[in-house]
Amino acid sequence: MSPSPRVLPPTPAGEPHARSFSPWPQMAPAPGAAGLSFLSPFLVFFALAAAQLPFEAFQAGHGTSSLPTGHSAAPLRRYLLYDVNPPEGFNLRRDVYIRVASLIKTLLKNEAWVLVLPPWGRLYHWQSPNIHQVRIPWLSFFDVPSLNKDTPVIEYEEFISESGGPFIDQVYVLQNYAEGWKEGTWEEKIDERPCIDELMYSTDKHKYYRGWFWGYEETRALKVTCLSVQGSASIVAPLLLNTSSRSVMLDRAENILHNHYGGKDYWNTRRSMVFAKHLRVVGDMFRIKYLNSTDEKDRTQYIEDWTQMKVKLGMAIGGPYLGVHLRRKDFIWGHRNDVPSIQGAVKKIRSLLKLHKLERVFVATDATAEETEKLKRLLPEMVRFEPTWEEVELYKDGGIAIIDQWICAHARYFIGTSVSTFSFRIHEEREILGFDPKTTYNRFCGDEERTCEQPTHWKIVY
Numbered sequence: 362m363s364p365s366p367r368v369l370p371p372t373p374a375g376e377p378h379a380r381s382f383s384p385w386p387q388m389a390p391a392p393g394a395a396g397l398s399f400l401s402p403f404l405v406f407f408a409l410a411a412a413q414l415p416f417e418a419f420q421a422g423h424g425t426s427s428l429p430t431g432h433s434a435a436p437l438r439r440y441l442l443y444d445v446n447p448p449e450g451f452n453l454r455r456d457v458y459i460r461v462a463s464l465i466k467t468l469l470k471n472e473a474w475v476l477v478l479p480p481w482g483r484l485y486h487w488q489s490p491n492i493h494q495v496r497i498p499w500l501s502f503f504d505v506p507s508l509n510k511d512t513p514v515i516e517y518e519e520f521i522s523e524s525g526g527p528f529i530d531q532v533y534v535l536q537n538y539a540e541g542w543k544e545g546t547w548e549e550k551i552d553e554r555p556c557i558d559e560l561m562y563s564t565d566k567h568k569y570y571r572g573w574f575w576g577y578e579e580t581r582a583l584k585v586t587c588l589s590v591q592g593s594a595s596i597v598a599p600l601l602l603n604t605s606s607r608s609v610m611l612d613r614a615e616n617i618l619h620n621h622y623g624g625k626d627y628w629n630t631r632r633s634m635v636f637a638k639h640l641r642v643v644g645d646m647f648r649i650k651y652l653n654s655t656d657e658k659d660r661t662q663y664i665e666d667w668t669q670m671k672v673k674l675g676m677a678i679g680g681p682y683l684g685v686h687l688r689r690k691d692f693i694w695g696h697r698n699d700v701p702s703i704q705g706a707v708k709k710i711r712s713l714l715k716l717h718k719l720e721r722v723f724v725a726t727d728a729t730a731e732e733t734e735k736l737k738r739l740l741p742e743m744v745r746f747e748p749t750w751e752e753v754e755l756y757k758d759g760g761i762a763i764i765d766q767w768i769c770a771h772a773r774y775f776i777g778t779s780v781s782t783f784s785f786r787i788h789e790e791r792e793i794l795g796f797d798p799k800t801t802y803n804r805f806c807g808d809e810e811r812t813c814e815q816p817t818h819w820k821i822v823y
């Protein structure tokens with residue numbers, strides 16, 4: 362299958378003179394190829410093209426209204442960057458995005474801020490051999506114009522181009538309080554504190570901080586300090602509004618909590634996280650070809666513009682197949698009692714097929730080759746999305762996982778794995794599509810599990 366053409370990211374509406382605002386010495390790249398050698402080809406292309414535009418083209422009111430982004434760039438907007446603890450997986454990171462987006466919404470009540478999307482890469486689970494998986498922009502996985510309808514966002518390379526270079530004024534490493542908290546006295550608080558863990562940044566000979574920075578080796582920071590934080594995302598807002606740093610990065614951003622989990626803002630941001638179209642198309646083609654599933658037949662009323670989509674639960678019936686997410690690897694290494702054996706899972710799958718009078722089952726899993734063989738022996742009729750090497754190279758492990766999630770999200774009935782964020786994101790997707798909650802909030806039980814509590818139904822607030 363040939364991939365759909367890649368869309369270019371939203372045009373960065375940078376204001377060239379903003380550079381003088383930066384505390385950085387003359388390190389900003391000149392708008393010529395030599396100074397841009399560390400940038401990816403598409404950004405070099407853009408920067409060169411932009412350099413030829415008249416200055417007015419960058420100013421508000423001149424062409425910015427035609428930008429695909431929902432928010433045009435204010436001349437001196439400030440930048441919020443963030444990163445997450447390296448071992449965290451893709452689907453927890455999607456949740457952290459929602460928390461940081463809610464912080465941006467708080468900041469926007471006072472000042473123009475934009476969220477800089479942290480490039481994807483070096484994730485523990487992305488282990489396909491010989492495939493380059495760093496510095497992946499968000500547009501590879503998500504529809505960035507859709508994100509922009511909820512929160513102003515730009516890709517990291519647009520930040521480099523717009524702000525004058527790969528420089529971050531201030532990094533705050535978020536951490537807990539060394540003393541923990543006394544039982545029964547939860548309070549929201551934030552304080553600059555000595556770093557508890559060893560700092561993952563070191564200074565170079567110019568005293569600039571170097572660190573992972575999503576694989577962008579040229580990136581450096583002026584200041585790195587630690588912040589002990591206990592509370593929801595907005596607790597960081599007063600501090601950010603009080604600093605003079607134009608670009609601020611929150612590292613270990615998973616340490617802040619949701620402002621209001623499951624509220625309207627939460628769901629708006631979640632709904633805006635529309636999967637990239639080229640991945641949805643691959644999933645849809647697969648549904649047609651192997652699962653006899655189309656939106657018309659399944660009564661899925663999908664609208665490209667998420668802001669226009671409002672469903673009644675039970676409206677969508679889904680394709681004539683059972684969707685399964687069977688999480689293995691680190692979920693079984695710890696001998697957790699809430700995860701079934703392969704035999705246990707197959708037994709449950711067979712009973713669900715019978716109960717719902719379904720003949721087909723689609724299985725998404727991260728099982729090893731050995732376990733997958735076993736599964737195939739016990740469940741020969743199962744259907745899986747098995748990408749070729751070329752497809753993995755094109756869509757990356759993250760894209761393949763999204764295709765699996767998209768197909769599970771369209772099943773007549775879904776069953777996932779206990780406390781897997783991969784399964785949780787499928788729940789949300791099905792909620793957005795309008796499925797009866799009974800067909801969504803289901804999980805496998807461990808073979809010996811006594812009280813097998815089922816997942817919570819989180820209802821969309823429009």
Ligand SMILES: Nc1nc2c(ncn2[C@@H]2O[C@H](COP(=O)(O)OP(=O)(O)O)[C@@H](O)[C@H]2O)c(=O)[nH]1
Nearest residue numbers: 450451452486725726727761762765781782783
């Ligand atoms: N393609 C695919 N990848 C999976 C599947 N299950 C797990 N993975 C991979 O393993 C990672 C699991 O980490 P995470 O996203 O944090 O979810 P969690 O650990 O289950 O909460 C995913 O991001 C995928 O890379 C699956 O069913 N299909």
Ligand SMILES: [Mg+2]
Nearest residue numbers: 449450453782
């Ligand atoms: Mg995980």
